[in-house]
Amino acid sequence: MSVSQVNTKTSTVESRQGNIKQSVFNFLNKMGIIVVVVLLCIFFSILSSDFLTWNNIVNVARQTSISAILAAGMTFVILTGGIDLSIGAIVALAGVCAVYFTGFMPAPLGILCGILVGGAAGYVNGFLTSVTKLPAIIVTLGSMTYLRGIAYVITGGYPLMVESSLFKSVGTGYLGPIPIPVMIMIAVFVIAHLVLKYTVFGRNIYMVGGNEEAARLTGIKVTSSITWVYTISGICAGIAGVILAARLFSGQPNAGMGYELDAIAAVVLGGTSLVGGVGFIVGSLFGALFMGVLSNGLTLLNVDYYWQLIIKGLVIVFAIYIDRVRRKKG
Amino acid sequence: MGNRKTILELKGITKTFPGVKSLDNVSIDLKEGEVLALMGENGAGKSTLMKVVCGVYIPEEGDIVYHGQKVSWSGPLEARKKGISVIHQELKLAPNLTVGENVLMGADVPKNKFGFINWNEVNSRAKELLESIGSDLDPSRLVSSLSIAQQQIVEIARALSIKADIIIMDEPSATLSSKEIDKLFSLIELLKSRNVAIVYVSHRMEEIFKISDRCAVLRDGKYVGTLITNETNENELIKLMVGREIDTSKKKMAQKINRKGTPVLSVKHLTDGNDLIDGTLDVYPGEIVGIAGLVGSGRSELLQTIFGHTKAKSGEIVLNGEIIQSKNPRSAIDKGIALVPESRKDQSLFLELGVGENISVLKVPKNTTLGFIKRKVIQELEQDYKKKLNVKTPNLAAKILNLSGGNQQKAIIARWLSIAPKVLLLDEPTRGVDVGAKAEIYDIIHQLAEEGFSVLVVSSELPEIISLSDRVYVMHEGKVVGELTNDDINQEAIMTYATGGKLA
Numbered sequence: 001m002s003v004s005q006v007n008t009k010t011s012t013v014e015s016r017q018g019n020i021k022q023s024v025f026n027f028l029n030k031m032g033i034i035v036v037v038v039l040l041c042i043f044f045s046i047l048s049s050d051f052l053t054w055n056n057i058v059n060v061a062r063q064t065s066i067s068a069i070l071a072a073g074m075t076f077v078i079l080t081g082g083i084d085l086s087i088g089a090i091v092a093l094a095g096v097c098a099v100y101f102t103g104f105m106p107a108p109l110g111i112l113c114g115i116l117v118g119g120a121a122g123y124v125n126g127f128l129t130s131v132t133k134l135p136a137i138i139v140t141l142g143s144m145t146y147l148r149g150i151a152y153v154i155t156g157g158y159p160l161m162v163e164s165s166l167f168k169s170v171g172t173g174y175l176g177p178i179p180i181p182v183m184i185m186i187a188v189f190v191i192a193h194l195v196l197k198y199t200v201f202g203r204n205i206y207m208v209g210g211n212e213e214a215a216r217l218t219g220i221k222v223t224s225s226i227t228w229v230y231t232i233s234g235i236c237a238g239i240a241g242v243i244l245a246a247r248l249f250s251g252q253p254n255a256g257m258g259y260e261l262d263a264i265a266a267v268v269l270g271g272t273s274l275v276g277g278v279g280f281i282v283g284s285l286f287g288a289l290f291m292g293v294l295s296n297g298l299t300l301l302n303v304d305y306y307w308q309l310i311i312k313g314l315v316i317v318f319a320i321y322i323d324r325v326r327r328k329k330g
Numbered sequence: 331m332g333n334r335k336t337i338l339e340l341k342g343i344t345k346t347f348p349g350v351k352s353l354d355n356v357s358i359d360l361k362e363g364e365v366l367a368l369m370g371e372n373g374a375g376k377s378t379l380m381k382v383v384c385g386v387y388i389p390e391e392g393d394i395v396y397h398g399q400k401v402s403w404s405g406p407l408e409a410r411k412k413g414i415s416v417i418h419q420e421l422k423l424a425p426n427l428t429v430g431e432n433v434l435m436g437a438d439v440p441k442n443k444f445g446f447i448n449w450n451e452v453n454s455r456a457k458e459l460l461e462s463i464g465s466d467l468d469p470s471r472l473v474s475s476l477s478i479a480q481q482q483i484v485e486i487a488r489a490l491s492i493k494a495d496i497i498i499m500d501e502p503s504a505t506l507s508s509k510e511i512d513k514l515f516s517l518i519e520l521l522k523s524r525n526v527a528i529v530y531v532s533h534r535m536e537e538i539f540k541i542s543d544r545c546a547v548l549r550d551g552k553y554v555g556t557l558i559t560n561e562t563n564e565n566e567l568i569k570l571m572v573g574r575e576i577d578t579s580k581k582k583m584a585q586k587i588n589r590k591g592t593p594v595l596s597v598k599h600l601t602d603g604n605d606l607i608d609g610t611l612d613v614y615p616g617e618i619v620g621i622a623g624l625v626g627s628g629r630s631e632l633l634q635t636i637f638g639h640t641k642a643k644s645g646e647i648v649l650n651g652e653i654i655q656s657k658n659p660r661s662a663i664d665k666g667i668a669l670v671p672e673s674r675k676d677q678s679l680f681l682e683l684g685v686g687e688n689i690s691v692l693k694v695p696k697n698t699t700l701g702f703i704k705r706k707v708i709q710e711l712e713q714d715y716k717k718k719l720n721v722k723t724p725n726l727a728a729k730i731l732n733l734s735g736g737n738q739q740k741a742i743i744a745r746w747l748s749i750a751p752k753v754l755l756l757d758e759p760t761r762g763v764d765v766g767a768k769a770e771i772y773d774i775i776h777q778l779a780e781e782g783f784s785v786l787v788v789s790s791e792l793p794e795i796i797s798l799s800d801r802v803y804v805m806h807e808g809k810v811v812g813e814l815t816n817d818d819i820n821q822e823a824i825m826t827y828a829t830g831g832k833l834a
Contacts, residue, residue: 199701200694207691210680217639217669217677218691218745219660278682 032323033270033286037293044297051300058179064292065181066091066240070259071266071284072192073122073236076229078267079196080209081276082136084230086125087237087263089147091256094118094241096151099160099167099251107164114245115238121147122234126227136230144260151253159250171246181243188236192281205229209276265316266291271323290319334361337495337527343382343392352378353389356553358546360496363525365518367532367542367559369571374764375551376531380498383529384416385409397495410436415489419501421481423473430456430469432484437491459487463517479510486517497521498529501762503537507625515541533764534791535564547571572766587617587800592651594784595636595667595753600645602635607808609635609645613753613784618775620799621788622824628808629788630672633755637669638662649752663692668751670742672758672788678742679730686712686726689744715744720770736767743774753784760794772798792821806830 045052070087077084098114105113121143128139162168173180196202204225207215216222240259245251268274269290270283294315298308338360345353353375360366370376381387383394385403393400396412403409406416423432430449433456434440440451456469465483473481482502489497503511518528518541530542538545539559546556547570554570593612600609607628613619621629634640636647638656647654649665656662659669671677680688690708697704697711712726719740723733730738739759746754759775760768775785775798789795795802802819804812804827812827814820826833 194702198703198705200698200703201701203687203691203694203703206683206687207680210682211676211678213676214678214680217637217659217671219658219663220691221660273682277680 031271031280031283031286033283033290033319036319037286037290040290040293040297044293044300048297048300051297056296056300058177058182060289060292060296061182061185062179063296064288065179065185066243067259067262067266067291068185068285068288069188069236069240069243070263071270071288072188072281073233074260074263074267075192075270075272075279075281075284076196076205077136077233078264078272078274079205079276079279080226080229081212081274082129082226082229083140083264083274084122084125084233085137085140085260086121086143086147087233087240088256088259089144089151090118090121090234090237091241091244091259092251092253093121093147093151093154094238095245095255096154096160096241096251096253098242099162099245100154102162102164102167103160107166110164111167111170111242114242115235118238118241119231119235122237123227123231125234126230129230130223130226148253155251155253157253159248159252162245162249162251168246168249171243171248181247184239184243188239189281189285196281201225201228206277209278211277262291263288269316269319269323291316334363336360337362337397338383339393339395340379340383341393341395343379343389343394345378345382345387345389352551353382354551355392356548356551357392358553358556360527360529362495362527363522364543365522365528365530365541367530367538367545368548369538369545369567370548370764374548374571376548377500378551379548380416380500380529380531383409383496384414384498407436410492413493413495414498415492415494415496416498417482417485417489417500417502421478421485423481423484425472425474427473428453428469429460429467429471429473429476429484432473433459433469433487433491435488437488455491456487459490460484463487463490463520477510479506479513482506482514483517486521494526496527496529498531500531501533502530503532503534509624511537533762535567538567539564549573568765571764587614589614589617591615593648594650595786596646596648597632597636598646598648600632600635600647601643602631602640603643605643605808606631607635607805609805609808609810611786611803611810613786615784616779616782617800618779618785618787618798620795620802620819621786621805622792622795622802623805623828625790627805627828629805630757631808632805633669633757633786633788634671636662637667637755639669663749666749666752667755668746668749668753669755670739670746670757670759672761674735674738674742674762678745679738681731682729684727685716685721685723685730685733685741688730689715689721689726689741690748692745693748711748715748716741719744719747719774734764734767735762736764736770739763739771740767740774743771747778751783753786754778756785756787758789759787760789760791792824795819795824796821804828 050056074084074087094114094117097117098111101113102110125140125143128134129136170180175183196205204215204220207220208222208225212222241256244255248255266287267284268287270280270285270287272279272283291312294312295308298311303311336359340356340358343353343356356375356379368376378387382389385406385408388402394402424435430453434452440448440455442448453469460467460469460483463483463486467480467483473484476484502514506514521528532538542559544556545559545567547554549571557567557570591614593614595613597609597611601607609632611619621632623629631640635642636656638658638661642656647656654665656667675681686709689712693711694703694708697707716723716726721740721744722737730741733741760771763771779785787795787798796819799819800816802814802824803810804824806828814823823833
């Protein structure tokens, strides 16, 4: 037997069958959040006859789309062990810029510019984090403030109205029976899933987050991986910003306040570890759905908004605690 | 020995984890003032047993009899208060606090009449404790400024601060130099003379024979026997541990190595930015070259500089006759240099990822279409290497976290073999690896050399260096000071060079 050479013809059929069983098990184990979302839906549909109607389902999906897209970008960042507090500000800035550019160029181009501004803001975050080695929480705390400042400067503090009907349709239109924001959300998650699961870049993200030193010693480009995850988070925030502006018919410099925290909550609910290296993009989608379903259901039950906040906050802490306990057992 | 009082008795301890019977009806006793070596391969249940003793785990069956009374700990805190202290392999000190604070951490901290901490009293009590074990460490120093050996002394003083009757030491010598180990041993003698019972967990045979009174052996979660140390020998002990005979001292068949041609790797006066090293050495095709030296002599630093993990300041690295620049690990890997680093957990493993992903990490970037991984190719590669290196894992998707040290190390070696390196650098390849896997790793290294690979091995274990190497370089204070070939390689010669002496 030669240790140095590998026989590539070895059959892998047996192992594949084992893998399927294993992966079903892994899936259920990781995806406790899906079960929770389903239970929550059953709960609300028993209590309210309005919950399980097509209109309401579409409504929930549309309301969730923005926070889900933000959570997708945030998942990349958190997988590397980082955090991005600036996405709420990027939502505002990208929305404002997209509306501003659409004022003197075709809407698709203006929208693209808005998204690119988001990506650029994210790139700066990533560059500062990976090159200066400042903690991500500090870098993005800073950019959270200066990016919103830029948004205020551009608009002078007033909302910029959207004139283009094409632009508006990004937030309010339908593709067949499905709202366009929901279509965008699905596209974002499909791409994110493919990237994380099947590309070298995706694997590198898990490795950098799991053990940065080992990643460096195996020749993984740690710095560029980190720069890229923040850029991706910025692009996702840019997309969310455009959708939000289109739904509000205006680019508002004070839009998206506190969205970063909802996104972080969704990612953590979805089972991604804040330490990095462990997580799953589909989990983040359901984490966001969980929050969307919860506030929708509570509204249908006529629960006062102030009380909704209290319930939401407590449920998040409780859900994450349960998840920890379950994981420790497994 | 016989008339000593038994301080701790474990009777029929059984502890299961989902799917695994980690401890199966284990009974062991510990006497006052003795050193009991706890032996066994990795995964034999040593640490589980110790965690039962110190209250981290609660056994399903069996009794713990401590000072003649049946006890059941509510948690590690209670066990500690009752006098059972653990010194972990990775020291658990607060680096940004002072020595004094660390020593008294967890003990009753002296307070003044307002309920505030009385710092003068803290420091003087810590000083007393440190002096009682012959150390003159200043209690007001920050722990982060201490060497590993000094930190260990702080740990021991901390154990004594709560009047420990039993101190469990988990591989205490793993990160110590031989001089520091001697110090540790005289400290252990001192503790013995005060009737403290010590459980000593280690893989190093020489230490066991030097320090312990009895050796208790576990195998696959079962207790297999206790030997009186000075009535047994290494082979008997190993046989008991692995249940079969293993010859770790196997010397490679003297293979003719051609040292006339071009060396595969030639390093000339390589220095690093911190002036820690100045290394010169050659490695020829099919040769296993050992680097010996005391801890801190710059062996690991030399490997890391060759690999580009540390920036070189001056000097040359010549690979197959061609001068190369190791700017970073990436470029070294591209040139065909592989490094299995010293600390598996910190520098090699992606603990939360699967065994397969850990093996294939270097090959993945080279097997893609449009950035997407060719999963089939990669899976086959992972399968093959798993088989070739006999990595024991339920499947390739299992987290590498759950494997024993030996199997983790084999997976890491597989990772580096996958790029068919021109030269393989191994830094402490068998640290924290059990005897059985150790022999397997030796076989792998020998086999690689037979296939023409060049291997450079750093090890602190002299028997390992001696049995593996065709040629040995010895380092002292950052410089390569000696070179020994074939039959000239022996413990005395290496130690002479390593301590700065000259061979007559």
